[in-house]
Amino acid sequence: MATNANIDALVLGSGPAALAIASALANERLSVHVLSPLDRRHTWPYTYGIWGEEVDDLGIGDLLKHRWTNTVSFFGSGSKEENSPKNKETRHNHDYGLFDKNKLQAYWLKQCDEALVEWHLGTATNLKVNQSISTVTTSEGEEVTARLIIDATGYKPVFLKVPNNGEVAVQTCFGIVGKFTSPPIEKEQFVLMDYRNNHLTEAEKDEPPTFLYAMDMGNGTFFLEETSLGLAPPVSLDTLKTRLEKRLQHKGIQITEIEHEEHGLFLPMNIPIPYLDQPILGFGGAAGMVHPASGYLVGTLLRRAPSVAKAIAKAMENEQESPAVIAQKGWEALWPKDLRRKQALYQFGLEKLMRFKESQLRDFFTGFFSLSESQWYGFLTNSLTLGELINAMWKMFTKAPLNVKWGLFEMKGREMKLLLKFLSPEV
Structure with missing residues (x-):
């Protein structure tokens, strides 16, 4: 069975990331379909925390x-x-x-239903992308074509290609x-x-x-x-x-x-950012959006889905635009250079904390939460500018006791590669 409707975007997945981007795209008046092996109202298995201000x-x-x-x-x-x-x-x-989580799910589903998002039950198994259209084939024999495919299937994405950084x-x-x-x-x-x-x-x-x-x-x-x-x-x-x-x-x-x-x-925690030259787009855990220092994701989904959707909608105004170009505009909105540099800094920090002894961790976090509230809160919510993040990390280093300073200074893992990514993020 083939679905040949004029579909703008096909979202793969039915978790928080999939619903966040599907509803945001639908709010841009795009034609959106969602494909998942699970019913759209299936109960999510995990709990999701967030700071009150967010x-x-x-x-x-x-x-x-x-x-x-x-x-x-x-x-x-x-x-x-x-x-x-x-x-x-x-x-x-x-x-x-x-x-x-039921209310959060219903919040996104209501937006999708009001915008007439269509749902497909099935497991995506094959992808073809040409100059004008993308086609996903399911194990159930269904074909769904769309101008853009968005992989929001979680930390082990179905189609996205991700670097192996160890x-x-x-x-x-x-x-x-x-x-x-x-x-x-x-x-x-x-x-x-x-x-x-x-x-x-x-x-x-x-x-x-x-x-x-x-x-x-x-x-x-x-x-x-x-x-x-x-x-x-x-x-x-x-x-x-x-x-x-x-x-x-x-x-x-x-x-x-x-x-x-x-x-x-x-x-x-430290999933690499996918290759940004792919003719499909990622979102959520599939796109490396989890905060490497805190594990938070839902706040980021809520904040960033609308801007990514707007970039996609803008690219689709040209009806002749190829899937690769549309995806590229989406990647640029999702992972601009400054955000890639911030991600490298966060992953650098996690690389350090992974090797800290308990006494070092306790001293580190004592110092971290002695930063100004705007600094530690902005660090954990990924809402600082790049300059503000660098300033907060430098202040943390200067205030840290010697055991923490040495742990931050000592290079014995992937730190140098991450610093190079900060200085020259991958295009």
């Missing part, structure tokens, strides 16, 4: 399921000098929110939503990072570090997640589970009810 700026605060004002981190060891200033909480003074750093997590014999964190509190390690043996403290990410969900329910920031090879789920159990045991807390377990989120 949703406020976008006017979508009503899409949050939870919002916390009491947002903190702990970067002390937690041992011996319990009342030491280093063991005190770091207050972030920024709200943090958790999306109601091992990919992976953030791994093991989490529990449940009830406990006593509150594991304060009421109405959100903990971004708790690096206290007084529940570990001395030998375990020399192993790759992990931290607790936790939140009070209300009604006596808490979400606790042991997390590895990013490592290659990744920290195992068994290790994360054991460490979470030890945290609770150290506090004398037992689990009384488990509502849900997250058996590991394997989030690639």
Whole structure:
């Protein structure tokens, strides 16, 4: 069966990235179709966090399921000098929110439905691009033609070609939503990072570090997640589970009810930017848009989908324009030079943090969150200009203790290649 309608854009995928770009393209009055092996209303498996200011700026605060004002981190060891200033909480003074993923999905689907986006169930298996049109063939025998194909199929894209820059750093997590014999964190509190390690043996403290990410969900329910920031090879789920159990045991807390377990989120942190001369476009994780320093993605999708869609719509005003040229305009909007240079800096930073010992990480983050709020917040949300990012990183370096300075200065991985990408990003 062939679909030969006059389609402007065919989006592959049905996750947040696919719906974000499909709705943005539809809002530009383009004819949009979406192809996915999953139903468009399938339940997304993961939870998505975002800073409160981000949703406020976008006017979508009503899409949050939870919002916390009491947002903190702990970067002390937690041992011996319990009342030491280093063991005190770091207050972030920024709200943090958790999306109601069903509402977020419905938000994008409503825009798509109002613009008459059409949906296809199927698995894309083959792609042909010529001077005038692109054709995707599915394993079910359907052919769909469009002026532009957008691969939004996630971290292992179906058609996009991505450079091989070596091992990919992976953030791994093991989490529990449940009830406990006593509150594991304060009421109405959100903990971004708790690096206290007084529940570990001395030998375990020399192993790759992990931290607790936790939140009070209300009604006596808490979400606790042991997390590895990013490592290659990744920290195992068994290790994360054991460490979470030890945290609770150290506090004398037992689990009384488990509502849900997250058996590991394997989030690639330093995915390379795809080759930018391809005649198809990428978006979301497929296009390397995940923040290498934080793992955040949804805020970026929400902010950047409209501008990328506008660039595509502008290119399509010329009805004779080829798929390759249209895709090129999309890539230019998605990954302009300054953003590619910023990405190289972020990946440089992650490369450093991957090799830090726990004591170095605790000192690093203590210094990081002592930057001005506009600097650390802009760093984590990728909203600083290139100049502002360089200034924040330099200030962080000058304030850092010697153990962190040495860790940042020492070159023993892919740092030089990443610095070269910063100085001369790939075209």
